[in-house]
Amino acid sequence: MKPTFHHFPVNGIFEDPVVYLRFLRQRRAFLFDAGDVSALSSRDINKITDIFVTHTHIDHFIGFDMILRQLLRRDTPLRVYGPEGIISAIKGKLQGYAWNVISEYPLQIMVHEVREDIILKVGFSAFNRFVPEAENETTFRGVILEEDDIKVKAAVVEHDIPVLAFSIEEDRHINIDKARLTERGLSVGPWLSDFKDALRKGHRDREFRLNNRLYRTVDLMDIAIITEGQKVSYVMDVSPVEDNIERIVELVKGSHTLYIESYFLQEDFPRALERRHLTAEIAGRIARDASVKEIVPLHISPKYRAFPERVLEEAQQAFRR
Numbered sequence: 001m002k003p004t005f006h007h008f009p010v011n012g013i014f015e016d017p018v019v020y021l022r023f024l025r026q027r028r029a030f031l032f033d034a035g036d037v038s039a040l041s042s043r044d045i046n047k048i049t050d051i052f053v054t055h056t057h058i059d060h061f062i063g064f065d066m067i068l069r070q071l072l073r074r075d076t077p078l079r080v081y082g083p084e085g086i087i088s089a090i091k092g093k094l095q096g097y098a099w100n101v102i103s104e105y106p107l108q109i110m111v112h113e114v115r116e117d118i119i120l121k122v123g124f125s126a127f128n129r130f131v132p133e134a135e136n137e138t139t140f141r142g143v144i145l146e147e148d149d150i151k152v153k154a155a156v157v158e159h160d161i162p163v164l165a166f167s168i169e170e171d172r173h174i175n176i177d178k179a180r181l182t183e184r185g186l187s188v189g190p191w192l193s194d195f196k197d198a199l200r201k202g203h204r205d206r207e208f209r210l211n212n213r214l215y216r217t218v219d220l221m222d223i224a225i226i227t228e229g230q231k232v233s234y235v236m237d238v239s240p241v242e243d244n245i246e247r248i249v250e251l252v253k254g255s256h257t258l259y260i261e262s263y264f265l266q267e268d269f270p271r272a273l274e275r276r277h278l279t280a281e282i283a284g285r286i287a288r289d290a291s292v293k294e295i296v297p298l299h300i301s302p303k304y305r306a307f308p309e310r311v312l313e314e315a316q317q318a319f320r321r
Contacts, residue, residue, distance in 0.1 A: 087120060
């Protein structure tokens with residue numbers, strides 16, 4: 001079945017960790033971390049509707065300014081999700097520029113600051129020169145974004161400062177068996193979108209009038225092909241301590257793809273503990289314990305530039321073991 005989205009790392013394993021996730025039948029994309037985004041085209045950046053920031057170290061956040069510049073004239077709002085301090089960080093970036101000639105620009109930015117049990121929300125709009133609007137608060141129970149067909153979750157972990165790890169999971173794939181549709185004398189049309197929506201929401205008795213006959217969702221189940229949706233997770237800059245590891249395993253469980261930092265080799269574990277980064281061995285173990293299907297190591301220390309294969313193989317061995 002065709003996936004809902006494609007995803008890929010923007011930079012190499014020694015460069016700023018950034019993952020771009022593009023929705024296939026929409027003019028929309030998600031960005032995980034906002035480090036160096038110079039490899040993305042203007043067209044790519046203009047599709048970004050949501051940015052998920054693990055934390056605001058420069059290699060995870062410096063690209064926000066470039067994204068902001070590209071999106072100033074866009075009508076579609078930009079949503080940013082990040083850990084404690086993200087509102088102040090966005091406010092600081094916006095206050096670093098003069099905005100006296102942008103009152104006619106349409107861009108709106110909604111910033112979501114995710115803490116242990118609450119999410120703070122603050123808006124910034126170009127028409128009022130990005131002066132922060134009134135703050136509001138909602139309860140946080142793991143989910144930070146939920147739409148009809150996708151759900152984004154976050155876990156609060158630590159890297160000496162609060163850091164977020166993310167997962168995005170799509171609902172089941174629902175495709176139509178065209179041959180079965182023809183056999184039943186039914187035609188393709190807008191009603192199929194409503195039918196898929198009813199399936200996703202479990203509305204078994206929703207009614208559809210087709211060929212002068214009334215059908216319920218349950219009557220049409222044989223034309224639907226339902227398969228598992230994708231799950232992609234993203235974990236960067238995390239202290240290698242058990243509480244963090246347990247939270248990450250729970251968050252990324254069952255992921256089809258796990259992008260995860262593998263900053264140090266296990267032989268350098270004392271340094272990893274001091275610098276609060278995962279080792280490749282621990283990254284592989286997390287993927288194995290979470291029954292992940294594919295692990296993609298990222299964010300490897302430049303000290304291993306001469307032999308990156310050692311880091312990658314350590315992660316894969318721990319994963320396979």
